[in-house]
Every structure is written in C-alpha cells, then in structure tokens.
Amino acid sequence: MSASNGNGKAVPAAYPPPVDSPKEFVKRGLDAEDELIEVGVAIVGGGTAGLACANRLLQLLADDPALMERLGEVPVAVLEKAKTCGGHNLSGAVMRPGPLQELFPDLSREEWRKEGFAFGEVEKEAVYLTPTSKIKVRIPTPPPFKNHGNEVISVSALARYQQRMAEEAGAYILTETSATQVIVEDGRVVGVRSGDKGRGKDGEPLGNFEPGTDIKAKATVFAEGCWGHLTGAAIREFDLADGREPQVWELGVKEVWKVPRPLDRLIHTVGPWPVKISARYGQVGGTWIYPMKDERTGDDLVSIGFVVGLEYADATTSPHDLLQLFKLHPLVRKILEGGERVAWGAKALPGGGYWSMPKLSMPGAVIVGDAGGMVDTAALKGVHHCIASGKLAAEAIYRGLKNGESSFESYEYAIEDSDTGKELYQVRNTRQPFQKGFLKGGPLVNLAIASRGKLPPGRLKWHRNDEMPMFVGNTKDRYPRPDGRYTFDKLSSVFITGNATRDDAPNHIRVQKHVPREVAETWKWMCPAGVYEIPEDAPETGPVDVIVNYTNCVQCGAITAKGGRLTTPEGGDGPLYQIT
Numbered sequence: 325m326s327a328s329n330g331n332g333k334a335v336p337a338a339y340p341p342p343v344d345s346p347k348e349f350v351k352r353g354l355d356a357e358d359e360l361i362e363v364g365v366a367i368v369g370g371g372t373a374g375l376a377c378a379n380r381l382l383q384l385l386a387d388d389p390a391l392m393e394r395l396g397e398v399p400v401a402v403l404e405k406a407k408t409c410g411g412h413n414l415s416g417a418v419m420r421p422g423p424l425q426e427l428f429p430d431l432s433r434e435e436w437r438k439e440g441f442a443f444g445e446v447e448k449e450a451v452y453l454t455p456t457s458k459i460k461v462r463i464p465t466p467p468p469f470k471n472h473g474n475e476v477i478s479v480s481a482l483a484r485y486q487q488r489m490a491e492e493a494g495a496y497i498l499t500e501t502s503a504t505q506v507i508v509e510d511g512r513v514v515g516v517r518s519g520d521k522g523r524g525k526d527g528e529p530l531g532n533f534e535p536g537t538d539i540k541a542k543a544t545v546f547a548e549g550c551w552g553h554l555t556g557a558a559i560r561e562f563d564l565a566d567g568r569e570p571q572v573w574e575l576g577v578k579e580v581w582k583v584p585r586p587l588d589r590l591i592h593t594v595g596p597w598p599v600k601i602s603a604r605y606g607q608v609g610g611t612w613i614y615p616m617k618d619e620r621t622g623d624d625l626v627s628i629g630f631v632v633g634l635e636y637a638d639a640t641t642s643p644h645d646l647l648q649l650f651k652l653h654p655l656v657r658k659i660l661e662g663g664e665r666v667a668w669g670a671k672a673l674p675g676g677g678y679w680s681m682p683k684l685s686m687p688g689a690v691i692v693g694d695a696g697g698m699v700d701t702a703a704l705k706g707v708h709h710c711i712a713s714g715k716l717a718a719e720a721i722y723r724g725l726k727n728g729e730s731s732f733e734s735y736e737y738a739i740e741d742s743d744t745g746k747e748l749y750q751v752r753n754t755r756q757p758f759q760k761g762f763l764k765g766g767p768l769v770n771l772a773i774a775s776r777g778k779l780p781p782g783r784l785k786w787h788r789n790d791e792m793p794m795f796v797g798n799t800k801d802r803y804p805r806p807d808g809r810y811t812f813d814k815l816s817s818v819f820i821t822g823n824a825t826r827d828d829a830p831n832h833i834r835v836q837k838h839v840p841r842e843v844a845e846t847w848k849w850m851c852p853a854g855v856y857e858i859p860e861d862a863p864e865t866g867p868v869d870v871i872v873n874y875t876n877c878v879q880c881g882a883i884t885a886k887g888g889r890l891t892t893p894e895g896g897d898g899p900l901y902q903i904t
C-alpha cells in the first residue's frame with residue numbers, strides 16, 4: 325500500500341488525547357497522616373537536574389544539622405521511574421563543564437573519566453554542510469557549535485554517579501517509582517502521589533498489586549525532563565505558561581558505536597541532507613558525531629545522533645530512519661565501518677527556549693532542567709543548564725525552609741541572573757526563523773547568532789507542533805532497508821535498550837485510535853520504537869484504526885508534540901540505558 329496518495333492534510337491537534345489533566349493528575353488534599361510518607365523535599369525525576377538538586381541540598385544540609393533534623397527522617401527523597409537512575413536518560417552529549425565542576429569542586433575531570441561518565445575533552449572540531457548524500461563541505465565553526473574545552477559525557481552514566489553521591493550523602497532514592505499525581509492543598513503543592521504497581525492491561529489489580537502512596541513534602545521539585553507529566557499538570561493548575569510562547573519539541577535518536585580507529589575530532593553536520601530543503605516539508609535537522617574514549621576499558625567509542633524539530637509537515641518523517649540514512653554518507657562510513665553498534669536510544673527535548681519557559685515556581689514547588697525548557701537548541705546544550713538550575717533550586721529551597729517559607733520564588737530571579745538565564749536570553753530568537761524553512765529562515769538565524777540576540781528585535785513567535793497540518797509525503801522513499809549490521813530497524817534497536825515493560829502492563833500512551841490516515845502515518849513514522857501500526861487492510865483514505873504496541877515505548881516523549889500524550893508508566897518499565 326502506498327501512502328503517498330494520502331488525501332490531503334490533517335492537523336493532529338484536532339484529535340486531542342483522551343486526558344482530563346486536572347481530574348486525573350491533580351489530587352486535591354493529602355490522605356490521613358498515618359497513610360502517607362512524609363519527607364523534607366520531594367524531587368520528581370532522578371536525571372541530571374533532579375540529582376544536581378538533591379546533591380546540592382544535601383551539601384547545604386550537611387552544614388546545618390538543625391535544619392536537617394527539622395526535615396525529619398527523610399530530608400531529601402528522589403522519585404525515579406526507571407529501574408535505576410540513568411535508565412531513562414539520553415543526551416548527545418558534549419557538556420559545558422562549569423556547573424558540574426561547581427557542584428562537585430573536589431572532583432577533577434580526570435576523575436570524571438575514571439568514574440566512567442566522561443570520555444574526554446574536545447580539542448578539535450569540524451562543522452560540515454552536507455548538500456547531498458555524497459558531498460560534504462567544511463564551513464568555519466559557527467559560534468553555537470564551538471565546543472573546544474567541553475567534555476563528552478554520557479548523561480545516563482552521570483546520573484548513576486550522581487545517584488551514588490546523593491545516596492552516600494543521605495538521600496532516599498526511590499527507583500522504579502513513578503509520581504502520577506501532584507497533590508494540591510489550600511492552593512499550594514504539598515507533595516506527590518506515587519503510582520500503583522501490579523495492575524493488568526485493563527487496570528485490574530493483579531496478585532502482586534501494590535497501591536501508590538501520598539508523599540507529603542515541605543518542598544517539591546519537578547525535574548521530570550522534557551514534557552514532564554506532573555510538570556504539565558502543575559503548569560495548567562497554576563497558569564504558569566500564561567503569556568509565554570507555546571513549548572515546541574525536537575526528537576533525537578542516538579547510537580553509540582565501538583570503532584576500530586579513534587575519531588580525532590567532534591563533528592556536527594547542519595544539513596540540508598538528509599532532510600528535505602523545501603519549506604513545504606517543514607523539516608529542520610542536524611547531526612552530531614562525538615568521539616568517546618573509555619578510559620576504563622581503553623575502547624574507542626563514538627556517539628552519533630540525529631535531531632529533528634517536531635514542527636515538520638511530512639507525516640513520513642522518521643528520525644530513526646533519517647539517522648540510518650545519514651550513516652550511509654561517506655563522511656560517516658569512514659568513521660563507523662568495521663565497528664559495532666553497542667547502544668541505541670531516543671528522546672525528545674524542549675526546543676522553544678527562553679520565550680517558551682514557564683514561570684519556574686509556584687507555591688510549594690519549583691521546576692528545574694528540561695521540565696522548565698532550559699535548553700539552547702541552536703547549540704544543542706542543556707546539560708549544564710540542568711545542573712545549574714538544580715543547584716540554584718536547592719539553594720532557594722534551603723533558604724526558604726530555613727526561614728519557614730513555602731514560596732521559593734527567589735529561585736526564578738536566581739535563574740534570570742545566572743549564566744543560564746543570560747545564555748538562554750541571548751539565543752531567544754535563534755530557532756524560530758527555521759519555521760519558515762532552511763533557506764528562508766537560515767539568514768535570520770545567522771543574524772540572531774551574529775548580533776548575540778539583539779536582532780531580529782522583539783519576541784519571535786512559535787507555532788504549536790501539533791497544529792502543523794500533516795500530509796503524507798515521500799521522505800520515506802529515501803530510507804535505507806536495514807541490513808542488521810550497519811543499518812537497523814526500530815524493533816531490533818528497542819531490543820538493545822534492555823526495555824523491560826511487562827506484556828500485560830496498563831497502556832500509558834493516550835491517543836485517539838480512530839484518526840485520519842495523515843495523523844496515523846505521522847505517529848507511525850515518528851515513533852522511534854515502532855509503537856504505532858496501521859492495519860494492512862485499513863482504507864487508503866479517510867480515518868483508520870491505529871494499533872498501539874505500547875510495551876515497545878522507550879518513553880521518548882515525542883508523541884506529546886504531535887497530538888498524543890505520554891503519561892507515566894508503571895515504575896521500572898521502559899528502557900535501561902547505560903551509556904546514552
């Protein structure tokens with residue numbers, strides 16, 4: 325069946341997911357005292373940002389035993405839905421080192437590498453245009469791509485290191501625990517509820533059923549990463565996105581390869597190939613290839629990935645297949661050939677930048693890291709902002725708790741005054757012009773970069789990703805047939821993530837199932853894990869019934885940008901990333 329004769333255009337936002345956020349995800353009031361767990365500070369999400377917050381809080385509390393005691397038996401708790409911290413974290417990742425050095429001042433960069441989360445300082449770099457599938461043209465490194473002195477890391481490995489540090493300092497880390505509701509009492513966040521475990525496909529309790537628990541906290545930190553489930557509920561509950569631009573997203577697919585020859589430089593390509601240059605397709609994408617030297621094993625590794633903005637219009641855009649196609653370029657073949665793929669993963673990141681950031685505090689709680697939209701997507705940099713925001717949140721919460729306050733608004737001002745606030749402000753208008761296409765938008769993007777944000781003036785708008793009319797185009801005709809050695813299909817890729825979702829787990833993906841073909845094709849191609857299927861006997865035009873193989877989901881979050889909703893699965897489900 326050829327989908328290229330799709331019957332026009334359809335807007336995913338016209339088929340919203342069946343979700344009632346205030347009813348389902350906000351709990352009004354706490355359970356009785358004897359039925360809940362009480363902690364000092366509850367941190368939702370044990371990724372880079374949440375664990376930076378936990379570690380900084382414990383550093384401050386170590387010097388303040390009186391406050392530590394006032395916070396009770398569990399001064400700091402972190403709830404993480406993955407099997408272990410790091411299990412759901414993925415990034416490029418080349419990191420600006422400053423905030424991590426500030427967080428752990430006694431740890432040298434040599435020690436980062438010995439700990440196994442860092443893989444070398446960037447000494448050489450190159451940026452290429454790839455006009456076609458064969459040609460590359462080296463260009464002077466644009467300012468956002470200057471990485472000299474930065475460190476190549478794995479956020480998954482960094483999270484495991486940060487987890488260990490936090491536990492040694494006294495944090496209570498609840499892994500395999502999803503926070504499913506934010507608890508609001510008297511207009512303030514008073515904690516979160518953890519999810520039930522052991523429910524069947526239709527929500528029925530199984531033999532091993534364990535109900536969730538209210539976790540009461542003096543302060544709550546939303547550190548859920550890109551499009552947090554509870555963060556979204558809190559943003560709506562407290563109108564935190566009022567007057568801001570809508571959030572938009574990008575989706576990245578990454579592989580790690582063990583290679584026979586060390587790569588001597590960090591590489592970025594800025595297209596236009598392998599995406600289509602015509603504005604009609606709405607595609608904007610870029611790639612990275614980062615060298616990684618594993619000092620513990622001596623292995624030469626390479627991190628390679630493809631990121632595409634989710635504002636595209638061709639329903640057959642597949643970031644996973646675009647990465648496979650990119651690997652066929654001679655520039656890449658030269659690096660990977662003779663090597664072996666050792667990891668794969670996918671994750672969305674917030675792309676709206678400064679104007680799309682929500683208000684970062686509300687009574688009783690704050691938002692840190694990607695959950696607060698703190699990523700500079702022109703430079704593909706968020707890790708250092710996540711660490712900085714986690715640290716600043718910890719300091720504001722510490723001050724607030726010491727003074728007996730439940731407002732942590734000083735955190736917002738601290739962000740605004742910090743390098744994070746200043747850097748994000750400087751790149752506030754650099755990505756939006758690409759909504760006009762690569763050719764038309766490119767000069768404006770360059771202007772924004774060259775003028776350090778002063779031009780174009782004012783606030784450039786974002787259009788919601790799910791309001792883009794989708795058509796069934798022909799990007800898919802370019803994708804290579806996977807050979808299982810050098811290029812791979814989606815399912816064998818999910819397999820190597822160590823995905824451990826039970827076959828009879830309840831469905832955590834909310835989408836309408838009877839939708840126009842254009843919307844169904846969008847989901848089918850976009851999902852890197854092959855979750856959405858269109859039955860073979862579905863009509864060529866008109867609505868189709870989508871099959872949702874939710875147990876394949878790697879929780880990348882992209883579906884939320886294109887008309888569906890990722891909600892929290894049962895704790896412990898999903899991938900178990902090691903080195904992404």
Ligand SMILES: Cc1cc2nc3c(=O)[nH]c(=O)nc-3n(C[C@H](O)[C@H](O)[C@H](O)COP(=O)(O)OP(=O)(O)OC[C@H]3O[C@@H](n4cnc5c(N)ncnc54)[C@H](O)[C@@H]3O)c2cc1C
Binds near residue numbers: 405479501629694
């Ligand atoms: C493809 C890609 C490439 C990137 N490349 C770079 C780069 O090269 N350099 C750079 O600086 N930045 C890069 N970034 C951005 C950077 O990775 C992020 O900014 C950063 O890792 C986000 O950290 P975080 O802690 O905010 O969120 P996350 O890493 O997403 O962590 C959030 C954690 O919260 C958990 N969680 C979420 N909801 C719940 C819940 N309800 N209950 C319990 N647990 C929950 C998740 O399982 C996860 O572990 C990239 C991002 C992507 C996606």
Ligand code: SF4
Binds near residue numbers: 851
């Ligand atoms: S189903 Fe899961 S893996 Fe697929 S797009 Fe949605 S969140 Fe990502």
